[in-house]
Amino acid sequence: MLNLVRETVVSYAFIERNFNLVKRYLSWEILFFSYSIVNALTIGLIMVGRGSSEDVLYLVIGALIWGFLSVMMREVSDAITWERWEGTIEYTFMAPIYRITHLVGSCLFAILYGLLRTGLVLAIMPLFFGEHIDLGSANWLTMAVTVLISSLSFIGIGLMAAIFPLLSPEKGQAATGIIQSFLLLVSGIYYEIDVLPEWVQPISKISPATYTLKSIREAMLHNASIESQMSNLLLLFIIGVLLIPFGFWVFHLGEKYAKRVGRLKRSG
Amino acid sequence: MKEQNVENPIYGLAVREVTKHFHRTKRTNNKPPLHQKIRQIFKREKEVIRAVDDISLEVNIGEIYGILGANGSGKSTLIRLISTLLIPDAGSISVFGDDVVTDSLKVRRVMNRVSVEASFFKRLSSAENLIYAARLYGISAPEAERKSKQILERLGFDPNRMNEEMEHLSRGMQQKVAIARALLTTPMLLLLDEPTTGLDPKSKRDVQAFIEEIRQERNAVIVLTTHDMAEAERLCDKIAIIDGGRFIAEGTVEELIASTPSQNGAPATLEDVFIALTGKEIGEEE
Numbered sequence: 346m347l348n349l350v351r352e353t354v355v356s357y358a359f360i361e362r363n364f365n366l367v368k369r370y371l372s373w374e375i376l377f378f379s380y381s382i383v384n385a386l387t388i389g390l391i392m393v394g395r396g397s398s399e400d401v402l403y404l405v406i407g408a409l410i411w412g413f414l415s416v417m418m419r420e421v422s423d424a425i426t427w428e429r430w431e432g433t434i435e436y437t438f439m440a441p442i443y444r445i446t447h448l449v450g451s452c453l454f455a456i457l458y459g460l461l462r463t464g465l466v467l468a469i470m471p472l473f474f475g476e477h478i479d480l481g482s483a484n485w486l487t488m489a490v491t492v493l494i495s496s497l498s499f500i501g502i503g504l505m506a507a508i509f510p511l512l513s514p515e516k517g518q519a520a521t522g523i524i525q526s527f528l529l530l531v532s533g534i535y536y537e538i539d540v541l542p543e544w545v546q547p548i549s550k551i552s553p554a555t556y557t558l559k560s561i562r563e564a565m566l567h568n569a570s571i572e573s574q575m576s577n578l579l580l581l582f583i584i585g586v587l588l589i590p591f592g593f594w595v596f597h598l599g600e601k602y603a604k605r606v607g608r609l610k611r612s613g
Numbered sequence: 614m615k616e617q618n619v620e621n622p623i624y625g626l627a628v629r630e631v632t633k634h635f636h637r638t639k640r641t642n643n644k645p646p647l648h649q650k651i652r653q654i655f656k657r658e659k660e661v662i663r664a665v666d667d668i669s670l671e672v673n674i675g676e677i678y679g680i681l682g683a684n685g686s687g688k689s690t691l692i693r694l695i696s697t698l699l700i701p702d703a704g705s706i707s708v709f710g711d712d713v714v715t716d717s718l719k720v721r722r723v724m725n726r727v728s729v730e731a732s733f734f735k736r737l738s739s740a741e742n743l744i745y746a747a748r749l750y751g752i753s754a755p756e757a758e759r760k761s762k763q764i765l766e767r768l769g770f771d772p773n774r775m776n777e778e779m780e781h782l783s784r785g786m787q788q789k790v791a792i793a794r795a796l797l798t799t800p801m802l803l804l805l806d807e808p809t810t811g812l813d814p815k816s817k818r819d820v821q822a823f824i825e826e827i828r829q830e831r832n833a834v835i836v837l838t839t840h841d842m843a844e845a846e847r848l849c850d851k852i853a854i855i856d857g858g859r860f861i862a863e864g865t866v867e868e869l870i871a872s873t874p875s876q877n878g879a880p881a882t883l884e885d886v887f888i889a890l891t892g893k894e895i896g897e898e899e
Binding site for chain 2: 351354355357358361362365366369370427431432433435436437438439440441442443601604605606607609610
């Protein structure tokens with residue numbers, strides 16, 4: 346019990362450190378935030394005047410949720426990239442903490458940061474879309490539960506992606522980008538997965554983003570309750586519960602390899 | 614920490630026949646013909662770098678153990694092996710009786726390191742960096758601030774500059790913050806990997822005086838790698854000379870000097886010993 350309390354307190358170190366970094370790089374944050382807003386707007390505006398308010402919201406939800414999930418996944422992997430660039434990774438790896446504490450701290454920050462950024466973008470959307478978006482029939486509770494449950498899967502994917510920057514900061518960032526674009530393609534972010542070639546569709550069915558989008562769209566467009574989305578949510582939960590330990594295991598293997606061949610040394 | 618056994622005494626640090634080799638893609642200066650280039654894409658020739666080769670050492674509690682060597686001689690690899698950042702290919706390392714591979718968490722609790730590169734989040738202040746580092750060792754923010762101020766003041770660092778971003782501090786000041794980061798956790802094993810390299814004479818003296826203070830105040834084990842002969846002579850109880858990943862001599866300063874014939878009637882210096890044994894100057898790259 347004492348260990349659990351200690352490890353929780355220690356994991357706060359990563360949350361505090363990352364928010365301190367956000368403060369210090371505020372101009373970059375404003376830049377990325379502006380990019381997220383413009384991205385969501387341009388995608389939503391494609392449908393204004395061409396489709397119904399539901400069609401506009403369909404695309405906006407895709408842009409927002411993809412923004413949240415990709416930020417979260419990227420933050421987990423960036424936590425390692427950043428430490429590799431600064432050379433602090435050796436000190437973090439030398440600290441008397443379990444790797445799970447280190448990674449859970451980074452994941453908690455990623456969730457909080459992703460929620461904060463997406464919440465701000467969401468709050469700004471009505472200023473631009475006005476009557477073109479109708480959130481009157483949205484079920485916010487179902488949306489929130491779906492976001493939380495799907496976070497588990499994306500943390501798992503983030504943990505796996507984090508081994509790339511552990512082994513090579515430059516190539517690692519590119520590899521994380523490839524995973525993100527692949528998920529963007531197969532998960533029905535801006536379209537239904539049935540429009541994908543038949544051979545791609547089975548891959549869509551194992552992507553957690555597919556189920557996340559499906560449930561959130563049902564909640565925001567058709568006031569779907571948690572009960573009605575139970576099968577999707579359960580599936581997302583199972584994928585998350587499997588992906589997190591798998592992600593830790595993959596990271597552990599990556600760390601062992603890095604220590605064997607000497608990849609933790611400062612670079613850049 | 615394990616209990617002492619008379620037959621198998623527990624050292625603060627014991628390194629036994631440790632070896633670490635790296636494999637690096639072979640690079641040649643001459644341009645190979647096309648068919649060879651294509652073959653190299655699929656089958657890259659590797660060369661073996663013997664970074665640490667069959668090294669053994671023992672350091673008692675309260676001792677400062679110096680490792681003298683040229684650049685690339687294996688000093689930092691040995692420090693990384695002790696600090697659990699590398700896994701040895703062969704041999705074993707124990708810290709107060711605990712193995713660095715199998716009991717790494719226990720070892721990390723009692724150890725800290727200062728390396729030649731200060732390695733901080735450059736846009737964070739020294740206070741933010743130190744609080745982050747302290748939290749990883751279970752030390753609260755107020756406690757970390759109090760201890761950091763004490764250590765930094767003793768090192769001649771103005772505590773009023775603790776809220777400045779690290780990138781605005783000089784190399785010497787950054788190195789002092791690095792020393793504070795290591796000492797905040799009150800380590801029983803302190804690994805100092807060229808802590809004074811690149812520092813101005815005043816900062817160098819401050820750091821050396823502080824190392825002496827720590828030796829007097831605590832019963833810690835200190836391993837110091839350095840290029841600086843005077844520093845090694847001033848601080849170390851025992852010195853090993855490393856060359857090509859191997860220890861080629863070990864002893865007290867007096868023992869090492871006595872092992873080398875005097876130069877033109879004048880007694881040999883530690884530098885003469887180093888040159889006589891390695892055939893190179895201390896700053897030379899391997």
